[in-house]
Amino acid sequence: MSKSIKVRGGIALGCLLLALVSLAPTFVGDRLPSWWRNAFDPIQLGLDLQGGMHLVLGVDVDKAVESRLDAIGDQFEGLLREQDVIFQRVHRRPGQRLVVTVYDDRAGAQVDSLMKANFPNLEPLTLPAEGGYIDKYFRLSDREVQRIREYAVRQALETLRNRIDQFGVSEPTLQLQSGNRILIQLPGVRDPQRAIALLGKTALLEFMMVDERADLQQALLGRLPEGSKLLYERRVDPRTGAVTETPLVVRDTAVLTGDLLSNAQVRIDPRFNRPYVSIDFNAVGARRFDQITAANVGRRLAIVLDDTVYSAPVIQERISGGSAQISGSFNEQEATDLAIILRAGSLPAPVEILEDRTVGPSLGRDSIRRGVISVIIGSLLVLISMAIYYNLSGMVANLALVLNLIFVLAMLSLFKATLTLPGIGGIVLTIGMAVDANVLIFERIREELRSGRTARAAVEAGYAKALTTIIDANVTTLIAAVVLFQFGTGPVKGFAVTLSVGIIASLFTAIFVSRLVFDFFLTRFDVKRLSI
C-alpha cells in the first residue's frame, strides 16, 4: 500500500473518530463519563424543536426621554421657588419640549440663567412671546437625547436579565438588536403567559397620597383637581374570578418610588392565609417613609404599580422601620412574580412586545420525530438509487453519503450551532445534493472508460476533470447559504448553517474519502474492470 493512501486513510479515520467522539453525548449522553460530556456538548436544538419562547421587545425610548424631561421640570420648579422667581407654570409639551411660562422679561432672563447653570444639557429655543406672558421653550440636546435612549435600552436589558434570572429559566438568551429592540429566548419555558407578564411590566412602583378633597363623581366625569389624577384599584375575587375596579383620586406626584427599595419578599398573612409582598426600603427610602407616615397619620397612602392601585391603606401610625407591605388580591404565584419584578427594579421605559413565537414542547418533539423520519426515508431512497445505478461504485458513494451525514451532525456539535426544523430540512436537501459530486465524478469516469482508458487512468481523469465543475457548482450554493446566514434569524439561520456545513462536508466525503476508497481497491486488488 502506498504511503499516500496510508496518510489519507489516517486523516479520514481521524476525522471520523473525532466526529463520533463529539456526537456521543448527543446520542448516548447518559452512559458516558462526565469528563466526556463536559468536553463535548450535545447538539443544541432550536426553540422550534425543544419548545420555548422567542420574544422581541421594543423599548419605548421616547418615553424615557419624556420622563427625564418631567424630572428636570419638577426639579426646575423647585429651583424657581427656592430662588423666588415668579412663574406661571413649568410643563412638558409634545415634541419633547419643556416650557417655562413667566410673566415678564426679567423672570425670563432669570429662567435662562438658572437653566444654563443647572441644566446645561437643555438648549433654549427662541419663540415669539404671545398674549401677556412669555413661554420659554427648552429641549434636550441631540447628544443628551441619544445618551438617554441608549441608557434606557441598556438599563432595560439589565433589568430584564435580572427578572429572568430570578424567574428560573435555564440558558436564557438576551440580546440587544438594532432599533431599540431586545431579543429574548427562553428555552423550555412552561408558562409563557407568566413569562410575558413578568417581562412586559414596566414595574414602576409609586407611593401616592390619596386626594381626600376630591369629589369622586366629578373626577369620573373628567373634572379633576389640579395636580391630581384618577386611578383604579383592581380586585379579583379569588373564588368567582370576578373583577371589580374601584376608582380613586390620588395626588399626581409620587411621595416615594420603587427605586428606593432594598428588598421585596413574599410572606403569608397568618390571619387570612393570604400572600402579601413585604418590602424594605434602603436608608434614604426609610427616612422618607418615616417622614411621610409621620406627617400623614390618618390619611390614605396608595400603593401604585404601573398606574394600577394595589391597595390604599390608612396610615395608622408613624412607621420608622423602613419596611412596608403590599397586599392586594393576588395569589401566591402572582405575589412571587411581584416580588421578583420589585427586586429586579423597574424598566426605565415601557416595553412593547413586537414579536412572540412560542412553541410547546409536544410540537417540538413531533417536529423532531418527523424530521428524523424524513432524513431516514430520504437517505434510504438515495442510497438504494445510487447502489442500483452505479453498482459497487454506488456503494462507495453511499459510504461517502453516510459519512457526510455523520460529519454534518458532528460539525453542528463542534461549532455549537443550533439545529432547527428548517435546519433538518437543510440536512435532507444536502443528502440529495451531496451525491451530486459523486455523480459528476462517476459520469466522467464512465466517459473516460468509454474512450478506452484503463480503470486506473479513468478514475484519475474522472476526478481531475470533475473537480473544477464540482467546486464551481458548490461555491454558488455556498454564496446563497452565507447570505442567508447574514440576514436570517432563528430557524432560517439554522437552515443556512446545515446547508453550508452540508456542502463543505459533502466536498470532503465525495472528493477526498471516495477517492481514497477507489485508490485503495485499485492498488490493493489490481482491479481491471470497474463496477460502475
Added chain:
Amino acid sequence: MQLIKPEINLDFVGRRRLALVFSLVLITVSLVSLLIRGGPNYGIDFAGGILVQVKFNEATTAAAIREAVQDIELRGLTVQQFGDEAHEFLLRSQESDIRLDGLSQRVGTALDAAYGSGQAEIRRVEIVGPQVGRDLRQKGAMAIFYAMLGILIYVTWRFEFRFAVGAILALIHDVVITLGIFSLTGREIDLPIIAAFLAIIGYSLNDTIIVYDRIRENRGQHGKKGLEFLINRSINETLSRTLLTSGTTLMVVLALFIFGGGVIHNFAFALLVGVLVGTYSSVFVASPLLLYWEQFRARSKA
C-alpha cells in the same frame, strides 16, 4: 445501470422557441396571479398578525372553532385544518393593531370555555407586530438581492459576463414561477420560504453551472461548430448527471414534503417546485439564453 445512452443527442436548443413560449406562459400566469391578488400572499412573518396552532382531543370543525373564539373579534380570522392530523387546526388573524400580549391567552380561555378545560392544547403561538413584519420583508428581499449579486460576481469571475446574465435570468425565472405557483395555490410566503428560495437559487445555479462548465470545456474541442452545436452537445453530455441528481434531490424533498409534518409543509413544497423548475431552467432557459444573447449582440453590431 444507464438511463441515458452515451450517444444520445436530443435537440434541446432546437426546441428553444417552444421552451421560450412555455416559460413566458408560466411567467405571465405567475405575474397575473400575483397582480390580481395584489402581490405575494404574505404570511404573518411578513404581514404581521397572529397564528395559533391548536390540537384538540376530539374531532371538531373549523366552524365550531370560529364560533368559540368569535367574542375576541379577531380581524380576518381564518381557521383551517392543519397538516395530516385530524384534530389539529391553525387559527390565523391579521390582528396586529391592538395590544398583542394576552391575545393568545384569550384564545386559550375561549377554547377552554367552549371545549372544556384541557381539551384544546395550544401548541404554537406566533405573534408578529407590523414593524417586525416590515423589517423581515425588507431583510428577505435584501437577502435574495445580495445572493443574486454575489452569484453574478462569482459567475462573471469564473466564466464570462454573458454566462452570468444567463444564469441570473434563469434564477429570476425560477423565483418568479415558484412565487406564482405559491400565489395560484394560495400558499403563504413566510420566513422559511425565503430560505427555500435561496436554496432554490443555489440548486438551480448548481445545475446551470455544470452545463456552462461543459460548454466552456467543449469550446476548446468543437469551438468551430458554432454555439448552437456546442450548447446542445454540452446539455446532452451532462444529461445523465442532471437527471440523476435532480432525481435524488426530488426524492429527498418529496420525503420531506410527505413525512416532514405541517410546520415544514410549505417549505418542502417550495423546494419541490424549485427543484423541478430549476432543473428545467438550466436545460431550457439558461443555456439557450446564451444563444439569444449572442444573436442580439450580432444584430446590434450589424
